[in-house]
Amino acid sequence: MTSEDLELLLDRLESYYDAVPRNGARAEDFGPLTLFVREGAGWPFYARPTRGGSGAVTAADVARVRSRQRELGIPESFEWVAESAPTLRAAAEEAGLVVREHPLMVLDATVSVPAxxxxxxxxxxxxxxxxxxxxxxxxxxxxxxxxxxxxxxxxxxxxxxxxxxxxxxxxxxxxxxxxxxxxxxxxxxxxxxxxxxxxxxxxxxxxxxxxxxxxxxxxxxxxxxxxxxxxxxxxxxxxxxxxETVFLSAGDEDVARIYGRLGFHRVATALIAEPE
Incomplete structure (x- = not known):
């Protein structure tokens, strides 16, 4: 995959990440971050970089969102792709969150997956x-x-x-x-x-x-x-x-190797930040 292909793929995934929560959550604007708040039952959502935003995130931005999450009684969770929002990790860690890495994997479209x-x-x-x-x-x-x-x-x-x-x-x-x-x-x-x-x-x-x-x-x-x-x-x-594009985030490298047996390959790193 060329660098241009990877850039297009990551942009496609960013559009997806922004669209999915909107089917079952309301979006609250915090400038460079958007907080998705689930309406109804189901897995709670998270905050992530605002689609089309400047990309520059500070610890103060993260703290504002965490305060709102505590007010709502929802998990203080942030999810993003490291390569698409390179400033967020440092901001999250400065704000007191622990950041965990997960292999972001895409299925090779040419692979025939076993039944x-x-x-x-x-x-x-x-x-x-x-x-x-x-x-x-x-x-x-x-x-x-x-x-x-x-x-x-x-x-x-x-x-x-x-x-x-x-x-x-x-x-x-x-x-x-x-x-x-x-x-x-x-x-x-x-x-x-x-x-x-x-x-x-x-x-x-x-x-x-x-x-x-x-x-x-x-x-x-x-x-x-x-x-x-x-x-x-x-x-x-x-x-x-x-x-046409099927992707997932593996729990760790051992799990990633299992998904690799189906034809998934790593393209980037998904990050999750939460309190320790």
Missing amino acids: ADKLSDGPSIRTVAPDDPALASALVVPHLAFAEPGTGVGQAGLPELAEAVRTRAGDGSVESAVARIEAGLTTVAAAVEDGTALCAGQHQPVGTVSEIVGVGTLPAARRRGLGLAVTAALVADARSRGV
């Missing part, structure tokens, strides 16, 4: 319809996965998943997901066994670009190829919808 059912044994790998009984567990299982990061087999299993589903019942997340699925804003895919999602993730198309997000496997069910299979199912669905 999802060829990548794992056992569970059914499928996109989840609005009326699928597995939808509730598909929305919850990534939370348990991210609570025990890494690729090794962990502690949380089916009892913890069942309890988490019960705890979240009635919080509006299922209804919100159903509305987004029906509107074509989100696709959920899952590895389902005995009616329960052991692994799940989503992609969120905007035009010809889509990001794969929230792929997580129940810690006790890891090392079975489920994450790779769910990702392949999401890629297949995205391509069936005319998506």
Whole structure:
């Protein structure tokens, strides 16, 4: 990829990053930063560099947004691409936040991704319809996965998943997901066994670009190829919808190597800044 191609790609991703939250959040203007505040149930959003802004961000800018986030009772979280907003990292760190790096990866458009059912044994790998009984567990299982990061087999299993589903019942997340699925804003895919999602993730198309997000496997069910299979199912669905650019942010280098098996390659670095 030439430097010009990379610049065009990153600009395309910046347009995507700005567009996606606007389907379910209001945008509050803080000059060089925009805070997205989710309206309704679902994952909380974040602040990020303002699309088309000057790009120069100071610690005072970050502090203003953090104050507003605390006022709203939402996470003090900032997300951006290092190469697209080079001044934000220093500003975030000066403001007292911890910055974590994640490989930003794009799928090679020429690569033929294996069928999802060829990548794992056992569970059914499928996109989840609005009326699928597995939808509730598909929305919850990534939370348990991210609570025990890494690729090794962990502690949380089916009892913890069942309890988490019960705890979240009635919080509006299922209804919100159903509305987004029906509107074509989100696709959920899952590895389902005995009616329960052991692994799940989503992609969120905007035009010809889509990001794969929230792929997580129940810690006790890891090392079975489920994450790779769910990702392949999401890629297949995205391509069936005319998506040309499929990308994701890997949790770490170990996870990035797994995605590399499907044809994803690193193009930049995604950064997340939060309090320690």
